[in-house]
Amino acid sequence: MQIADLVREDRVRLDPGITSKKRALERLSELLAADGDTPSPGLVFDALSARERLGSTGLGHGVAIPHGRMAEIDAPRVAVLRLEQGVDFEAIDHEPVDILIALVVPEKSTSEHLELLAQLARALSQPDNIAALRRSADSSALHLAAYAAFRDV
Numbered sequence: 001m002q003i004a005d006l007v008r009e010d011r012v013r014l015d016p017g018i019t020s021k022k023r024a025l026e027r028l029s030e031l032l033a034a035d036g037d038t039p040s041p042g043l044v045f046d047a048l049s050a051r052e053r054l055g056s057t058g059l060g061h062g063v064a065i066p067h068g069r070m071a072e073i074d075a076p077r078v079a080v081l082r083l084e085q086g087v088d089f090e091a092i093d094h095e096p097v098d099i100l101i102a103l104v105v106p107e108k109s110t111s112e113h114l115e116l117l118a119q120l121a122r123a124l125s126q127p128d129n130i131a132a133l134r135r136s137a138d139s140s141a142l143h144l145a146a147y148a149a150f151r152d153v
Contacts, residue, residue: 007080013142065100
């Protein structure tokens with residue numbers, strides 16, 4: 001499975017009002033739970049927060065990949081969030097994070113989880129991809145930039 005195939009426009013947002021790590025994780029949880037009743041945003045938030053307690057998912061260069069596994073889903077989901085101002089994400093380089101790509105996978109999908117994370121890491125290690133995400137003027141442009149960044153990894 002390619003990460004680009006999981007990037008859906010209804011799960012991609014620019015959100016200038018977010019000013020904290022907690023609120024960013026809450027917004028990502030809302031986007032990832034947008035399909036209906038299962039799982040609730042609260043369950044998604046719990047999964048993302050549990051992983052963050054193990055260590056920050058801030059990669060550096062203003063990018064973070066919050067992720068987790070969940071028994072309540074049967075297929076991987078991705079959400080993309082870009083902030084106007086970076087937030088403290090306890091990233092390895094101590095830089096604020098303004099680009100967040102969240103990933104949740106089914107609980108038993110360990111190898112798929114690792115492969116999707118590797119694809120994200122490869123795509124986000126390219127400065128041109130990060131720059132394209134930052135240049136996006138609206139959510140539609142951000143969706144296209146994310147799809148393009150993740151398409152060839």
